[in-house]
Amino acid sequence: MRAQKTWGISLSGILFVGLAATGCTSASTSSLETVAHSTKPIGTKKVSYSYTSEDRSCLKRAMYFESQHSDHQGYMAVGTVVMNRLTSGAYPPTICGIVSQEKQFAPGVMTREVKEMAEPDLNAAADAILVKGDRNADVKEAMFFHTDGLKFPYNNMHYTAVAGGNAFYEKRGADGELQTPAPLPAYEVAMNYVGVQQPSPTQFGILIPEAVPVPTQPSMPAAAIVPDVATDTFPEVELPQVPTMVVVPTPRPDEVDSASLRGGFYQVGG
Numbered sequence: 001m002r003a004q005k006t007w008g009i010s011l012s013g014i015l016f017v018g019l020a021a022t023g024c025t026s027a028s029t030s031s032l033e034t035v036a037h038s039t040k041p042i043g044t045k046k047v048s049y050s051y052t053s054e055d056r057s058c059l060k061r062a063m064y065f066e067s068q069h070s071d072h073q074g075y076m077a078v079g080t081v082v083m084n085r086l087t088s089g090a091y092p093p094t095i096c097g098i099v100s101q102e103k104q105f106a107p108g109v110m111t112r113e114v115k116e117m118a119e120p121d122l123n124a125a126a127d128a129i130l131v132k133g134d135r136n137a138d139v140k141e142a143m144f145f146h147t148d149g150l151k152f153p154y155n156n157m158h159y160t161a162v163a164g165g166n167a168f169y170e171k172r173g174a175d176g177e178l179q180t181p182a183p184l185p186a187y188e189v190a191m192n193y194v195g196v197q198q199p200s201p202t203q204f205g206i207l208i209p210e211a212v213p214v215p216t217q218p219s220m221p222a223a224a225i226v227p228d229v230a231t232d233t234f235p236e237v238e239l240p241q242v243p244t245m246v247v248v249p250t251p252r253p254d255e256v257d258s259a260s261l262r263g264g265f266y267q268v269g270g
Contacts, residue, residue, distance in 0.1 A: 046190040049086060051130060053195060055095035059129065060122040062099045064114050065106040066145075067164030074164020075125035076136040077145075081168065083129060084143045084183035130193070135186045136161065142168040143180060 062082055067074035085091040085098050092098050100110050114122070128134040138161035145168040146152075156179060158172040171179040 044187055046188055047087070047184060048190045048192055050192050050194045051095055052193075056126055056130060058096040058099040058110070060126050061109050061112075061114060062105055063125055064118060064122055065109050065112065067166065069115070069118060070164035072121060072125055073136060074166070075122065076128065076134065077139050077161060077163035077166065077168060079125060079129045080135045080139040081143055081145060083135065083186075083189070084139075084141060087184035087189055088143065088181045090181045130191045133186045133189065133191070136163060138163070139168050140170065141178060141183055142170045143183065144169050144171065 059079060059082055063075040063078045066078045082095060082098055086093075086095060092101060099105055140160045142160045144157075145166040148162050148165055148167045150167070156171050156173060158170045159167055160170060161168045173179055
């Protein structure tokens with residue numbers, strides 16, 4: 001009897017696990033995706049991106065004006081979208097290029113005033129993204145968002161998160177595949193601060209040649225003009241004969257008229 005009871009519990013446990021696996025697919029998938037997005041596999045190589053102080057400022061501006069001056073998670077959500085675009089290869093190759101792209105972010109995002117009281121929170125969010133490599137894990141691979149509460153009739157908007165008054169979404173087809181180039185996960189990205197963008201060595205090679213030739217003074221003949229001490233006169237020097245060049249003008253073709261001569265060139269037939 002005890003053995004039968006134990007068997008019954010085991011069957012119930014198996015049935016429960018089976019139901020959980022079939023009925024809670026979305027929850028399980030969500031957990032797996034979150035872990036995959038935030039955990040670095042052993043031996044993963046990183047792709048390096050450079051950013052300047054200007055890029056950092058542009059990132060802060062996007063987070064501030066697009067998240068309605070909200071909170072850390074709102075800032076991080078917008079910042080994650082910027083980084084997803086940067087690493088997808090489908091957008092400009094710099095953070096400022098992405099934020100200032102026409103009709104993509106809030107109007108005046110590059111020119112409006114950022115309130116001084118928001119700077120500490122913005123600096124913390126910018127450091128979390130650029131220095132620590134943090135992301136808003138709920139945003140996942142989303143590269144798009146709109147004000148929360150708006151509705152659109154498109155069936156390719158796969159929503160992932162709501163933060164800072166925005167709804168974030170991925171563009172996916174009916175097969176579930178991304179319709180945009182996939183961004184790199186955070187653990188594959190290394191952000192390197194360069195301060196000011198420096199010209200490449202190739203540019204220096206063009207501007208400054210390795211060896212500059214120094215012109216030399218042409219040497220004069222050893223005995224050019226020697227005065228006659230006895231008579232205090234100069235001897236006659238026979239000069240070499242220089243052939244006279246005769247320039248013979250080339251007659252203008254008959255088919256070229258004066259109207260077709262313009263801009264320093266002439267063209268036959270206008």
